[in-house]
Amino acid sequence: MGGQWLSTVEQTSSGRPVFLPNEIERSLVSAVDLECEDLPSFPSLKSGLLILTTHRLIWLPPDSSSTSTTSSAVAVPLSSVSHIFSNKKSLKSMFHSPRIRFQASLFHDPGSNPDPGPRSVVMTIVVRGKGDCDAFLGKFWESWRGRAWESEASGPARGEDSGSGSGFYTREGAVRMVGVSGILRKEQEMWESTDKSLQEAFQDLNALMVTCVFFFVNVYGLCVCPDDFVVLSKAKEMVMLAEKMRQKLLSGSNSQTGSTNDDELGSKEEMQDWLLSVGIISPVTKESAGALYHQQLCRQLADFVRIPLDRAGGMINLIDVYCLFNRARGTELISPEDLLQACSLWEKFDVPVMLRKFDSGVMVIQNKSHSDEEVFVRIKALVTNPDALRTGISASDAAITLGIAPAMAKEHLLTAESKGLLCRDISPDGFRFYINLFPEINQDDVYL
Structure with missing residues (x-):
């Protein structure tokens, strides 16, 4: 979809763009058109999400949550921008959508043009949503003047400047790391x-x-x-x-x-x-995302929990996710309410994870491909062991077998009990679970 002029951007499974090394997200604006009247073959980029970073302008299609559109995201490197035009207030500008114009050098596809050299064109950002165009323009100027893509060549030591400057840049113009x-x-x-x-x-x-x-x-x-x-x-x-x-x-x-x-x-x-691999280089913040904060936070969280879920067997406690996610964000901490709201938005997006609440009230995050039946097969093999037939199993025994925390193992045992696979005995020593020898009995008719 990038046509012959714009570079494509790789996306994650949740629809977030894959950032470059040391690239930090600065601002987001929704319902944005990206136009270029100087190029007749310029692709039609309508009503997308525009992300400003320290290195690029990234345009995402409105249906970026689908993995089938990973090739439709495009980007304009800030290194190719030669001039940003100031907004002129006029009577005409009061009756149309806010616009930001800038001049950039774009490269044509050499396969379809004998002259693959750069071409200087004027591009227009049309903000049709409710985003603050003036604030976005200010951050656009700051990111372009910061020239973070050049400071990387001087070494990573300039990534921070304690006590000087503010925002994402130091007084020397180097991009800050979080x-x-x-x-x-x-x-x-x-x-x-x-x-x-x-x-x-x-x-x-x-x-x-x-x-x-x-x-x-x-x-x-x-x-x-x-x-x-x-x-x-x-x-x-x-x-x-x-x-x-x-x-x-x-x-x-x-x-x-x-x-x-x-x-x-x-x-x-x-x-x-x-x-370094665990730390999130560019965490989503309220300052950068604005009204889209929880939406972008849920996408970034979906990408982050993929590795912890694989290590935990496909399911992890929500409290553990909160600790891991905040540790990776460094100083950009989030509240438990923000985490819960971000997890609840997964139902609206095509992401490979989901929020699950057990009957006991415990909330976990699990892969959509996670199957309780596979867990029940392992529990049944454990509970039919000759020793377990006599003494039963505890949550700790199941935790060792499943490789998960005892609290999570207990939830699996209770779920297996609700399905009629197990029965339990309550003693001063705690819960002991046994194989259910009467699976044909309907629990609803047990008193009949």
């Missing part, structure tokens, strides 16, 4: 700042020693006594001691404990890589 990766980068930058300060301090101490000797001998014509040399030598020893401390700090920042064990260092590097 989530766990941002916290780790901020810590690394703190070590580098400490190293620089210590180096300057050591140079100042050495210069001070030389200056003192020169001052007393040459200016006042005084002879430096041996005691003075002792004092200066002690100062030199303090400088050497501080230098050793600095090297120790730097080695500690690299190996955390200064250990030379290769296996230990390898495991810590793997842990850091795992934390």
Whole structure:
């Protein structure tokens, strides 16, 4: 659908775009048309969702929740934008939808045009919804002037600037990092700042020693006594001691404990890589998403829980998801109400996960492909074990077999009981579940 001029954007299973490394979402506007009158072959992009990031303008079709439209999302790199036109207030502008015009260099498909070079065109963003066009234009200017795609070449250390600047950019124009990766980068930058300060301090101490000797001998014509040399030598020893401390700090920042064990260092590097992979680089926020906050939050949450669900066997407690999701978001925490509202919106979108509530009131998140029948088969195999036929099984026994938490295993056992597969015995030791030897008895007619 991108035609011959725009690059396609890969989408996740929930319809969210797949962001580039260090790309952060800035603003969203719904019901947006993307037009270009200079190109007759420009595709028709109507009533879509426009996402502004630090690197691109991403246009998503209105039915982006379907995985069959993954090739219909397109993007305009901010690096190709050469000028953004200011909005001019006029009488005519009061009677049509707000518009944002910018000039960009687009590349034609070389397979259909003998001249595949760039072509400078004027594109128009038509906001037909209720989005704040002026606020979007301001963030568009800020993202374009920030030039985050260029700051990546200078290294990751510029990703944060503690105490200076505001928003998503530092005073130097570097894009800020959020989530766990941002916290780790901020810590690394703190070590580098400490190293620089210590180096300057050591140079100042050495210069001070030389200056003192020169001052007393040459200016006042005084002879430096041996005691003075002792004092200066002690100062030199303090400088050497501080230098050793600095090297120790730097080695500690690299190996955390200064250990030379290769296996230990390898495991810590793997842990850091795992934390970086878990951290969400661009979490959805109320500032960036606006009225679409919960809608975009539910899509991002659906993408996030995919890996935890695979590790938990297809079902995970909602409380555990809340802790994992907030840990990955770093400082951009969400409330339990926001999480519950985002999960409740999954029914309206074609996502592979769902929110489930057991009869006991426990809420979980599970894959739509998760089958209770498969769990019941494993429970039946466990409860028909010769030892289990005599003593029964507990929630802990089922948790070990199913590889899940005891609370979740208990919910599965209670569900199997409601289906007539199990029966239970309540004793001071707790619940014990046994195989139901009378499955033909209708529970509704048990008293008849």
